Amino acid sequence: MTAPLLEIRDLKVHFNLPRQSLLGPRRVLRAVDGVNLTLHEGECLSIVGESGCGKSTTALTVMGLQEPTSGEVLYKGKPLNGPGAPSRKQRARIAQMVFQDPYASLNPRQTIGSTLLSQLKLHGLASGSEAQDRVAAMLKRVGLQPDHARRFPHEFSGGQRQRIGIARALMLDPQILVLDEPVSALDVSIQAQIINLLMDLQETLRLSYIMISHDLSVVEHVSDRVAVMYFGHVVEEGDWHSVFTRPTHPYTRRLIGSVPDAEAILTGARGVPDGVAIPSGRSFSPDISIRRDPGQSSEPSALVPVGSDHRVRLAI
Numbered sequence: 001m002t003a004p005l006l007e008i009r010d011l012k013v014h015f016n017l018p019r020q021s022l023l024g025p026r027r028v029l030r031a032v033d034g035v036n037l038t039l040h041e042g043e044c045l046s047i048v049g050e051s052g053c054g055k056s057t058t059a060l061t062v063m064g065l066q067e068p069t070s071g072e073v074l075y076k077g078k079p080l081n082g083p084g085a086p087s088r089k090q091r092a093r094i095a096q097m098v099f100q101d102p103y104a105s106l107n108p109r110q111t112i113g114s115t116l117l118s119q120l121k122l123h124g125l126a127s128g129s130e131a132q133d134r135v136a137a138m139l140k141r142v143g144l145q146p147d148h149a150r151r152f153p154h155e156f157s158g159g160q161r162q163r164i165g166i167a168r169a170l171m172l173d174p175q176i177l178v179l180d181e182p183v184s185a186l187d188v189s190i191q192a193q194i195i196n197l198l199m200d201l202q203e204t205l206r207l208s209y210i211m212i213s214h215d216l217s218v219v220e221h222v223s224d225r226v227a228v229m230y231f232g233h234v235v236e237e238g239d240w241h242s243v244f245t246r247p248t249h250p251y252t253r254r255l256i257g258s259v260p261d262a263e264a265i266l267t268g269a270r271g272v273p274d275g276v277a278i279p280s281g282r283s284f285s286p287d288i289s290i291r292r293d294p295g296q297s298s299e300p301s302a303l304v305p306v307g308s309d310h311r312v313r314l315a316i
């Protein structure tokens with residue numbers, strides 16, 4: 001396998017919470033607590049897990065929008081955070097984000113053309129007619145028409161707006177797209193169109209995706225690899241086929257065991273546990289039955305291999 005495009009190494013993001021009383025103990029929420037992930041060129045890595053498990057915080061750290069407490073994110077082997085890291089502008093050409101609700105992230109008073117042009121201008125990539133041509137070509141690439149550039153966000157349907165969100169993310173020619181619930185706000189009939197567009201773009205532009213999704217059928221459709229997060233930890237990760245057909249961690253089994261159940265857990269409909277209330281060193285479930293080889297790390301949080309590209313956490 002080639003060297004990873006992106007590596008997340010022992011990433012921790014802890015938030016200090018206000019004390020509950022003047023003399024009460026200091027409270028820290030370990031939103032992300034020692035996450036290791038890799039993304040290879042051209043692949044889609046999906047992060048799944050219930051609401052509040054740390055998916056978005058992990059994604060925001062990759063985007064440079066959240067400072068890590070410790071750990072690092074490496075792009076082609078070089079740190080994206082800390083001294084000597086790329087500037088915000090340089091970083092914008094490495095990874096871009098596509099949001100769940102494109103309308104909220106589009107300026108309602110700006111035409112789509114000027115939204116897309118402003119990306120090129122800000123980064124000095126093109127101007128004048130060349131910039132206009134690039135905008136027209138991008139609109140066509142995402143399934144819209146060049147004359148849509150003159151319209152405002154409210155003149156588009158939800159699916160068209162997500163196409164615009166994707167176009168905006170691609171204007172700087174990034175290698176990585178972080179897709180945060182890219183289709184969950186759309187009608188089911190439109191979801192498939194956007195998923196197909198994303199898969200088509202991934203292939204033609206050799207893009208790499210990190211996708212956060214509540215929808216396991218979307219994840220199954222799009223992903224090459226899957227990471228299952230629970231309370232700030234990755235509890236299982238690997239090749240999607242292996243994880244989906246042989247889920248090993250009890251939490252993954254619960255997610256994948258039955259789709260309606262999985263949907264309920266992922267959307268938080270079964271009750272979202274309060275991360276603060278869980279003490280460190282907690283154990284997820286008494287029914288973890290994975291055996292540890294004597295030579296393997298005694299660190300309870302270590303991921304152990306259960307297949308050629310499939311690892312599982314012994315306990316959290």
Ligand SMILES: Nc1ncnc2c1ncn2[C@@H]1O[C@H](COP(=O)(O)OP(=O)(O)OP(=O)(O)O)[C@@H](O)[C@H]1O
Nearest residue numbers: 015029031049050051052053054055056057058275
């Ligand atoms: N800036 C912050 N300050 C304090 N707590 C935060 C902050 N950002 C996130 N959190 C908390 O960190 C935990 C992880 O949040 P995160 O948004 O990463 O979860 P998520 O898995 O993406 O959930 P969802 O699917 O609901 O978006 C949550 O308990 C959240 O309330």
